[in-house]
Amino acid sequence: MASKTYKYFILTGEPGVGKTTLTKKLVAEIVSKGIKTSGFYTEEVRYDRTREGFDVVGLDGARGRLARDQSLLNIPVKYKVGKYGVLVEEFEIIALPSLVKPNNTQAHLLVIDEIGKMEFFSEKFKNAIQTIFSPSSEYTVLATIPIRKSDKLIESIRNHSQAKVWTVTRENRNSIQEEIVNEINKTIRF
Incomplete structure (x- = not known):
């Protein structure tokens, strides 16, 4: 029996556990294999070890x-x-x-770090997420979501039949990268 392939690769875990760091490592490895990526990650902004807020950083550097x-x-x-x-x-x-997914047929991974409460204050973003995770979606996605149950849309992502979810912990954050890359490789051959 063939193993199941997924379209959505979801990381969850407590705040500060390393989801964004793991996401960046995964993106670097996938890009090194020639796969195109787009999307963004969120990054803490600190000054003198005090968190001042968060930035949104596009994979293009914006x-x-x-x-x-x-x-x-x-x-x-x-x-x-x-x-x-x-x-x-x-x-x-x-x-x-x-x-936005490129118009060509080349393999592509959309990266969304994170789909959470702050981001969902944007109705435009929330609508885009609904489209990306809809049944007719052609996206392959690596995303992070909060560990706590929250928004109905986030819960639908967590429980999506085409989603594979990993809970990132301090114990596994440095050892699950290969497993996640292998799962993504079943969907996007590299």
């Missing part, structure tokens, strides 16, 4: 602010998560164009 400690913002923000004000428009400028 960078913008996703969220900042409200005490550092000189503009009012509509959306907040804890002490952070979410900068939806700045996020959309980087994130939305990065979600």
Whole structure:
């Protein structure tokens, strides 16, 4: 019996466990095998070991602010998560164009780090995620989601029949990369 292949490769885990670091390592390995990638990751912004917020960074190198400690913002923000004000428009400028799949037939991996509460303040982003994870989608995706149950759409991704989910922990974060690459290789031959 042939092993099941998946379209969606999902990482979850506690905040700060290393999901983004693992995502970056996976992308570097996949790109080194000649596979095209697009998408974005989120990165902590720290100053003197204090977290000031998060940036959204496109795989093409474009960078913008996703969220900042409200005490550092000189503009009012509509959306907040804890002490952070979410900068939806700045996020959309980087994130939305990065979600476009190339028109050619070359193998491609879409990277979305992360699909979470801050990002979902953008209705445009949420709509794009619904399309990407729809039954007619032609995307192959590597994404991260929060470990805690939250939004209905995030839960539908976690439980999608074509999704393989890994829970990243401090114990396994340095040892599961090969397993994930092997699973992706079943879908995108490299």
